[in-house]
């Protein structure tokens with residue numbers, strides 16, 4: 001039996017940063033495939049290229065070389081309009097910066113993408129936030145949240161509209177073990193409903209829930 005086509009496919013990605021005369025080779029020939037029903041965890045020490053990879057896969061940055069396809073459509077080196085449409089249709093993105101709107105409450109931040117796509121459900125947003133341990137923080141504003149709360153609200157905002165692919169950067173930074181298990185349960189259930197996720201983390205506990213673990217070292221897959 002052939003396995004289904006990947007929801008996300010990246011081949012031979014390169015990303016170099018230039019600051020003055022210095023060049024940082026953040027990605028050096030990285031490829032991967034994400035398939036429905038799979039939770040993939042991305043490990044690697046600080047500076048190994050995890051955030052750079054996620055940002056490229058999300059279409060928020062263009063790689064210097066290589067190609068990215070989302071659900072069979074090329075994402076890399078497309079106009080911002082095409083990238084925005086692919087992001088909206090297929091991706092849930094949670095970045096380390098939190099990417100929350102400061103003047104919207106927690107609940108409204110989580111409902112926002114669904115509202116823009118015409119798939120808003122206040123009940124579903126509330127339930128998701130409650131499952132992530134944020135039921136008491138629905139009317140708080142982003143500036144009033146701790147680092148761990150901000151990350152979980154950003155995760156809820158990435159998931160609430162039901163995207164096919166979740167890309168998340170350290171969703172459990174700054175949380176205790178019980179809270180980390182809640183986050184892992186939400187992500188695992190989402191993936192087993194036929195979606196896929198790539199989660200960058202430093203947490204061995206979170207990696208324990210993965211179907212597949214990939215390790216980056218100096219912008220390459222370790223052991224390659």
Ligand SMILES: Nc1ncnc2c1ncn2[C@@H]1O[C@H](COP(=O)(O)OP(=O)(O)OP(=O)(O)O)[C@@H](O)[C@H]1O
Nearest residue numbers: 017019024026044045046047048049050051052053
């Ligand atoms: N905008 C940028 N300009 C210049 N260098 C950058 C930029 N972003 C990242 N880098 C460099 O690229 C390399 C990879 O960084 P990246 O943030 O992708 O690593 P990471 O694995 O996500 O690290 P962490 O676990 O600390 O978040 C690092 O050497 C970093 O300093």
